[in-house]
Amino acid sequence: MVAGVPKLAIVAALEREISPFVKGWRVREQEYAGRRFRFYERDQTVLVCGGIGNEPARRATEAIIALHQPVLIYSAGFAGALDPTLQVGDVILPRRVVNAADGSSVDTGQGEGASAAGPEQKKRLADSYGAQAVDMEAAAVARAAEARGVRFAAVKAISDERDFPLPAMDRFINAEGLFNSARFAWFAAIRPWMWPTTLRLARNSRRASRSLCSWIEHMEVSQALMTQPAVAPVGGSARQP
Secondary structure (H helix, E strand, O other): OOOOOOOEEEEEOOHHHHHHHHOOOEEEEEEEOOEEEEEEEEOOEEEEEOOOOHHHHHHHHHHHHHHHOOOEEEEEEEEEEOOOOOOOOOEEOEEEEEEOOOOOEEEOOOOOEEEEEOOOOHHHHHHHHOOOEEEOOHHHHHHHHHHOOOEEEEEEEEEEOOOOOOOOOHHHEOOOOOEOHHHHHHHHHOOHHHHHHHHHHHHHHHHHHHHHHHHHHOOOHHHHHHOOOOOOOOOOOEEOO
16 A cells, blocks of 8 residues: 555454455555454555454454554444344444443444444343444444544444344354354254254345445445445445434
8 A cells, every 4th residue: 555645444343244345355464462463455445354342343443543544444344233124234324333331422424323332132222322233343443443533434234133033142252352153053053943043144144244345345435535435235225324
């Protein structure tokens, strides 16, 4: 990337969320604060997958800001619907990101809705915050960006609808925010009653990934820095709650 040219940074949780988008990108590993991060680079855009949860997202955001000096940083990834009208594959641009742990919020300056960060109790979050979707990283990315004077925005693809019985995943996520897919697959394999839910979850994730990657692919850096980005999803509808 060329020094001095505005950069767009994207922080995701897992590579499976954005793998179609970064296929063929340059990959560079860099160290920051004693941890190694894998950065994907193309033109003036840089992306990092920090892991699931607040702390991994915060660390990744701090690293991408320190090492790449972006002008704008996006939290991109999957979210669970709190609004019953949201469907798998819908893409939302939250106006406000709320930290469910302390009620603090960050205004993104785009969209018209709200997104709350937190892993459980969809109904409680919807009732408490008027939120329309829930994720586990956006609030941490927002706080880290705000603390360093970097513009923040978020784009989320719905991976599970409000009434979807999402399996308990916490036990399969380590301290670095990495999901142990093999361990979860074995856990589900010996519990036949979980098979329909697990298969549906896999299909939902693929659909959400396609929608998310298509939206980001059509978001040009100049649009992201100067105007509300254009929406051009494939495989799902775009929503601005």
